[in-house]
Amino acid sequence: LPALTDEVRARGKVVLTRSSGIPSSHPRSAHIAPATVAETTYTKHRRPFQRMEDGKTRRPASSEVFTISKFKPKSQSRAASIQSCLSVSGRASLGGYGYRAPKESEIRAAEKSDTAGIDKCWWVAVLAFVMSTMESSSSRCSGFLMVGIMEQMNVERGLASWPVSLLGSLMDCGGLLAGPLSELFTTVPVLIGGSVLAAIGIIASAFVPDVTWLTVTLGAVHGLGLGIVTTMLQVLISMYFERYRGAANGIMFSGSTVSAFIFPHLLLFFGNTYGFRGSLLLFGAVLMNLVALSLAFREPPWVRQERIKSRMGVEGVQRLSLSTPQADNRTNVSAVQAVLRSFGAVLKCAMMYVLVITWLVFSYNYDIYLSTMVDFAMDKGVSLEDAVSFITYTSITDLVGRVALPILTDRGFLERSTLMTLDYFLLSLCAVSLPFCDSYWTLLAAFLGVALFLGCAITMQSVLMAQYLGLEKLAVGYTVLGAFCGPALLGKASFVGFFRDALGSYNEMFWVLGSSSFFVSIIWVLVSLVDKKRARKWQPDITDMFTRPKT
Numbered sequence: 273l274p275a276l277t278d279e280v281r282a283r284g285k286v287v288l289t290r291s292s293g294i295p296s297s298h299p300r301s302a303h304i305a306p307a308t309v310a311e312t313t314y315t316k317h318r319r320p321f322q323r324m325e326d327g328k329t330r331r332p333a334s335s336e337v338f339t340i341s342k343f344k345p346k347s348q349s350r351a352a353s354i355q356s357c358l359s360v361s362g363r364a365s366l367g368g369y370g371y372r373a374p375k376e377s378e379i380r381a382a383e384k385s386d387t388a389g390i391d392k393c394w395w396v397a398v399l400a401f402v403m404s405t406m407e408s409s410s411s412r413c414s415g416f417l418m419v420g421i422m423e424q425m426n427v428e429r430g431l432a433s434w435p436v437s438l439l440g441s442l443m444d445c446g447g448l449l450a451g452p453l454s455e456l457f458t459t460v461p462v463l464i465g466g467s468v469l470a471a472i473g474i475i476a477s478a479f480v481p482d483v484t485w486l487t488v489t490l491g492a493v494h495g496l497g498l499g500i501v502t503t504m505l506q507v508l509i510s511m512y513f514e515r516y517r518g519a520a521n522g523i524m525f526s527g528s529t530v531s532a533f534i535f536p537h538l539l540l541f542f543g544n545t546y547g548f549r550g551s552l553l554l555f556g557a558v559l560m561n562l563v564a565l566s567l568a569f570r571e572p573p574w575v576r577q578e579r580i581k582s583r584m585g586v587e588g589v590q591r592l593s594l595s596t597p598q599a600d601n602r603t604n605v606s607a608v609q610a611v612l613r614s615f616g617a618v619l620k621c622a623m624m625y626v627l628v629i630t631w632l633v634f635s636y637n638y639d640i641y642l643s644t645m646v647d648f649a650m651d652k653g654v655s656l657e658d659a660v661s662f663i664t665y666t667s668i669t670d671l672v673g674r675v676a677l678p679i680l681t682d683r684g685f686l687e688r689s690t691l692m693t694l695d696y697f698l699l700s701l702c703a704v705s706l707p708f709c710d711s712y713w714t715l716l717a718a719f720l721g722v723a724l725f726l727g728c729a730i731t732m733q734s735v736l737m738a739q740y741l742g743l744e745k746l747a748v749g750y751t752v753l754g755a756f757c758g759p760a761l762l763g764k765a766s767f768v769g770f771f772r773d774a775l776g777s778y779n780e781m782f783w784v785l786g787s788s789s790f791f792v793s794i795i796w797v798l799v800s801l802v803d804k805k806r807a808r809k810w811q812p813d814i815t816d817m818f819t820r821p822k823t
Contacts, residue, residue, distance in 0.1 A: 390512065390513065390514050390515075390572075390574070391512075391513050391514055391516045393513075393572075394520075396508065396509065396520075397509065397512075397513070397519075397520040397524060399565055399568055399569065400508065400509055400520075400523070400524035401524050401526060401527045402527065402565060403467075403501065403505060403527070403565050403566070404502075404505060404524050404526075404528055404531075405527035405528070405531045406527075406531070406559055407470070407498050407501050407505075407528075407562065408527060409531050409534075409535035409539075409555075409559075410443075410474070410495075411439070411440060412528070412536060413536050413539050414439070414440070416536060416539050416543070417435070417436055418436050420548040420551070421483060421486065424548045424549065425482060425486070431483050432483065434483065434487050435487045435490040436490075436491070437491070438487055438491030438492060438495060439490060439495040439498075440495070440639075441758065441762060442491065442492060442495030442496045442498075443498050444757065444758060445499060445754040445755075445757075445758035446466070446495075446498065446501075446503050446754065447499070447503040447747075447749075447750030447753055447754040448751050448754040448758065449496065449499075449500060449751075450462055450466065450499070450500040450503040450504055450747060451503070451747040451748045451750050451751025451752075452748070452751060453465070453500075454504065454507065454747040455747060455748065456611065458571060459571055459747065460504075460508075460566070460570065460571060462500060462504055463500070463504035463505070463508070463566045463569060464563060464567065465500065466499075466500025466501040466504060466566075467497065467562035467565075467566045468497070468563055469493055469496060469500065470494055470497030470498045470501060470559055471497070471562060471563060472493065472497075473489050473490060473492075473493030473495070473497055473556075474489075474490065474552060474555055474556040474559055475552070475553060475556030476493065477489040477490040477494070478556065479549075499754075501562065501566075503747070503750045504747075505524060506524075506734045506746075506750070507743075507746050507747050507750070508569055508571075509521055509734070510735075510743060510746055511571065512572055515682060516682045517682070517734075517735045517739075518679060518680075518681050518682045518688075518731060518732065518735050519675070519678060519679050521678065521731045521732075521735055522674045522675035522678045522679070522731045525674045525731050525734075526674050526675050529667050529671040529727075532663075532667050533667070538558075539551055542555065575743060611748070614745050614748040615748055615751075615752070617745055618741060618745050618749050618752050621740065621741065621745075623740040623799070624740075624741065624749060624752060624753075626796075626799060627733070627736060627737060627740065627749075628752070628756045628757060629792065629795065630692070630696075630729075630733065630736075630792050630795070630796075631733055631753055632756070632757050632761070633696075633788045633789060633791075633792050634726070634729050634730065634733065635761055636761075636785065636788070637703070637785050637788075637789065638726050639764055641722055641723075643768070644772075644778060644781075645659070645662050645666070646662065646663070647772075647778075648778045649712075652709065652710055653710070654712050658712055662715070662719050665719075666719050666720060666722070667723070669721075669723045670723040670724070670726065672724060673725060673726065673728040673729075673731075674727040674728065677691070677695070677724075677727075677728040678691070678731045678732055678735065681732075681735075687803070688732065688739065689736075689796050689799045689800040689803055690800055691728070691732060692729075692732055692736065692792075692793075692796040693793050693796040693797050693800060695725050695728050695729055695732065695793075696729065696790070696793035696796065697789075697790065697793040698721065699721075699726065699786075700786040700787070700793065701721075701786070702718050702722045702725065703722065703785050703789060704782065704783055704787075705718050706718050706719075706722075706778075706779075706782045707778075707779035707782055707783065737750070767781075768781065
């Protein structure tokens, strides 16, 4: 092998060396049949016979590994190094062991074997879109639910708001439970469990006797199930997409906007026809389709392989043949230890805290704009009918922001951190301009801009979580995100009440929200500068694979 390496360095050829695991001291190792095909040189070790218990001998099935390395020692361009597993077409015969050189198509296929499905499984994004449409229906119909609770249970607004408020809070905190469960049971089973909880919670709400039990079934059980579904869908999208992760997340999150056009009218029809309890029962039957859709998901094979490697006690696990006994000697790490290790890695990641601040500011902006848009417009002298039309118009720009703007990063026009900087900067401008708007058209323009940039922000949040945390720690990252942001988000009602009731105007509130968005844009400017500083052109050490000792 050293002589062959010297020849490669001198001639700059492509070398294929197949390793069969036979030590150099083995008597069979001297039987090497070199062959040359065009500019390709490779060697073959003949596999030894194995003696069975009955005294017979047999030759094991071929499972050799070719290592392909392309050498360009005198070129200034990036040297490429590929390691692939290629099956050898061999045959056992009386005259010896024959084989053929791998075809170019086989080499290309083996090179891409680990990532064959990345950015190609668009059916996953479509399924996630359908599930997101149904998952967002409860929050989009929160007004219908609150009115129905007041009429059915004969309670005041304060008590009637408890199930709806708890529903929204647990949807935001679904990652608290989803992250550890996905580490223990993988992503798809947790998604199925969340779908079951979401459907059972809303069906059980049709039979509860009072608002206390409704808070448990609708607020706790249903809300927790929806939070788990939301978190797991984001994790699955990040698994299947890398380059087009922004577009895929945009397709999924657009389901929330589409839900606003479908489910309020559907629940209104159910309520007028079958009453409030009947509408909840039929609504739960519709959400049972979440379970059926979740059964169609599968974790991609490259993620399953990485999970297995992460739970092994040895780093740098190499591909092994079926006949190699080395895989049985590795020390397994328990699932609980893997979860704790993931938590520790996430908490040590500085970008996790940037993402927490970003999500906290986004959540306050998004929920407060939706809840105060109509009231703020009426304070400015806009009629109720015109103010309600803002909801429809902003849903359109919200959809555009979720789907179209992230494509700019997928196509390479902008870096993801740069888009976040521009997005939150423009969001802050739209927010601080609202107090100065005094007509229908100026208010509409400002709210359209707010919806556009908030739609982009929610999509990019998921993309950046996957980019900076990695797929292995993504689910745990959502757990940490929920743990930090969940308690802070409980103060949204008090935040709005302070400005509207105590100060008598929303103007100061929008200035505070605009300032917080501007602060986030400054943070992402620093992140962008750090990313550019750390960016280095990858230059592999080509000869290292020949000189380093084998483990």
